[in-house]
Amino acid sequence: MAGRLAVIGAGLMGSGIAQVAAQAGWEVTLRDLDDAATGRGVAGIRTSLERFVAKGAISAEDVETALGRITTTTDLDAAGDADIVVEAVFERLDVKHEVFRQLDKICKPGAVLATNTSAIPVTQIAAVTQRPEAVVGTHFFSPVPMMKLCELVRGFKTSDETLARSRAFAEEIGKTVVVVNRDVAGFVTTRLITVLALEAARLVESGVMSAEDIDTACKLGFGHAMGPLATTDLTGVDVMLHAARNIYTDTADEKFFPPELLQRMVIAGDLGRKSGKGFYEY
Numbered sequence: 001m002a003g004r005l006a007v008i009g010a011g012l013m014g015s016g017i018a019q020v021a022a023q024a025g026w027e028v029t030l031r032d033l034d035d036a037a038t039g040r041g042v043a044g045i046r047t048s049l050e051r052f053v054a055k056g057a058i059s060a061e062d063v064e065t066a067l068g069r070i071t072t073t074t075d076l077d078a079a080g081d082a083d084i085v086v087e088a089v090f091e092r093l094d095v096k097h098e099v100f101r102q103l104d105k106i107c108k109p110g111a112v113l114a115t116n117t118s119a120i121p122v123t124q125i126a127a128v129t130q131r132p133e134a135v136v137g138t139h140f141f142s143p144v145p146m147m148k149l150c151e152l153v154r155g156f157k158t159s160d161e162t163l164a165r166s167r168a169f170a171e172e173i174g175k176t177v178v179v180v181n182r183d184v185a186g187f188v189t190t191r192l193i194t195v196l197a198l199e200a201a202r203l204v205e206s207g208v209m210s211a212e213d214i215d216t217a218c219k220l221g222f223g224h225a226m227g228p229l230a231t232t233d234l235t236g237v238d239v240m241l242h243a244a245r246n247i248y249t250d251t252a253d254e255k256f257f258p259p260e261l262l263q264r265m266v267i268a269g270d271l272g273r274k275s276g277k278g279f280y281e282y
Contacts, residue, residue, distance in 0.1 A: 001168055001169065001172050002024060002025035002026050002027075002172065003026065003027070003083035003084070004026070004027050004028075004029070004081055004082045004083050004084075005018075005021045005026045005027070005028045005029070005082060005083070005084050005085075005086065005169075006028075006029045006031065006078065006079035006082035006084075006085045006086070007021075007028060007029070007030050007031065007085075007086050007088060008031050008032075008076070008079065008085065008086070008087045008088060008089060008099055008103075009031075009032060009087065009088035009089040009090075009116075010030050010031070010032035010037050010038045010040065010041030010042075010072070011032075011037075011041070011088065012044070012142060012143070013088040013116055013140060013142060013144060014030065014032075014041065014086075014088035014089075014116075015030065015041035015042070015044045015045050016045075016048070016140065016142065016143055016144025016145055017086055017088060017116065017140055017144055018030045018041070018045065018070055019045045019048055019049065019066065019144065019145055020144055020145055020173045020174060020175075021173050022045075022066040022067070022069040022070050023049075023058075023062070023066045023173075024172055024173040024174065025069070026069065026173070027069050027071075028069055028070045028071070029070075029071050029072075029073060029078045029079065029082065030042070030070055030071070030072050030073070031072070031073050031074065031075070031076060031078060031079065032072075032074065033074060034074055035072075035074065038072035038073070038074070039072075041072070042067070042070065042072060045066075045067065045070065046063065046067060048143070048145050049062070049063040049066060049067070050063060052145075076099075076102055076103070076106060077106055079103060079106055079107055080106050080107060080108060081108060082107065082108075082111055083110075083111060083112070084111065084112045084114060084165070084166075084169055085103055085107060085111060085112070085113050085114065086114045086115075086116055086138055087099050087100065087103070087113075087114065087115045087116060088116040091117060091118065091119065091120065091239065091242055091243070091246075092242075093120055093124060093125070096115060096117065096120065096125050097125070097128045100113065100115075100125055100126070100128050100129050100135070101128050101129070103129075104128070104129040104130055104131060110134075111134065112134060112136060112162055112165050112166055112169070113126075113129065113131070113134050113135045113136070114135075114136050114137070114138040114166060115135070115136075115137055115138070116137075116138060116139060116140055117137060117139065118139050118186075118187070118189075118190045118243060119185060119186045119187070119190045119242075119243040119246045119247060120185070120246060121155070121183040121184070121185055121250070122135060122136065122137040122153050122154070122155030122158065122183040123155040123156040123157070123183055125155070126155045126156075126157060126158070132155060132156070132157035132158070133157050133158060133159040133162060134159070134162050135155055135157075135158060135162070136152065136153065136154065136155065136158050136162050136163060136166045137151070137152065137153025137154075137155070137180070137183060137187070138150055138151075138152060138153075138166055138169075138170060139151035139152075139153060139187060139189070139190075140175070141189075142234070142235060148174070148175060148176050149175065149176055149178065149189075150170040150175035150176070150177050150178075151177075151178055151180060151187055151188065151189050152166055152167055152170065152177050152178065152179045152180065153179075153180040153183050153187050154179065154180065154181055154182070154183060155183050156183070163179070167179075184250075184251075185246055185247045185249075185250035185251060186243065186246070186247040186250075186256075190243055190247070191247060191256075193228065193231060194240065194243055194244050194247060194256060195255055195256070196218075196228045197228040197229065197231065197232045197240055198244060198255070198256070198257075198258060198259060198262070199255075200214045200215075200218075200227075200228045200229050201229070201232075201258075201259050201261050201262050201279075202259045202261075204229070204261065204279070205259050205260065205261040211229045211279040211280065212280075214227060214228070214229060215227020215228065215229050215230050229278075229279040229280075230279070230280065232272060232278065232279065233272035233273050233278035233279055233280055233282075234272065234273055235272070236271050236272050236273075236274060237262060237265050237266055237270060237271045237272045237278050237279075238266045238271050240258075240262065241258050241262050241263065241266050244256050244257070244258040244262070245258065265278065
């Protein structure tokens with residue numbers, strides 16, 4: 001199936017999606033707003049690939065082959081000939097709307113327009129296009145080269161063909177697919193981890209248990225690979241706060257209302273791994 005993929009956004013998620021697609025034989029265009037951003041994205045991809053070389057999983061030649069399939073650009077028009085476009089920009093509806101309005105004009109007929117959103121209903125994103133049947137959610141997990149799951153999300157008008165092509169793409173690049181049939185805010189995985197992480201944060205906030213012990217309890221009691229607060233630090237405390245607010249706004253369900261501790265951490269700049277401090281120090 002391998003064809004032409006455009007990834008919009010060269011951050012952690014976008015560069016990870018570009019990497020696994022290039023490794024699977026796709027010709028990838030990686031687009032961001034400036035050369036510095038695309039440069040960081042490609043540097044991150046090289047570092048990630050070299051880790052696989054160090055583990056003996058791939059060869060040094062494989063690194064250059066994969067990188068050779070990735071072209072960077074700051075021009076959104078470069079997505080015009082892509083078979084599949086994956087948007088991986090900031091998790092805000094107005095930002096995504098602007099990207100999809102432009103992609104609707106630029107992309108060829110029949111292109112799949114996918115969004116990597118983890119919480120915003122696909123129907124809302126698709127509504128600004130003239131082809132909502134071609135819009136689908138492809139929620140990959142971080143770090144993309146390591147995490148095997150892709151949560152495929154059907155919007156209100158997503159066609160069966162779009163869903164099938166998205167599944168084929170995700171499986172071809174090595175992912176196991178689960179399908180969300182109705183794009184409620186937060187879908188399934190984000191709703192589940194958000195409820196767990198918010199309750200964990202409340203327990204820390206009220207002094208019931210330390211962050212370390214809560215994570216240990218979840219790992220050893222439930223068999224989780226990583227506790228909810230370590231997961232929050234990995235994805236970003238600000239990202240978790242934003243996701244919780246998005247779901248709460250859509251549902252008015254109190255269990256998604258973020259605790260004060262989370263809000264104070266974000267204001268103070270304790271965002272997790274990316275800032276050096278969150279529930280843990282790095």
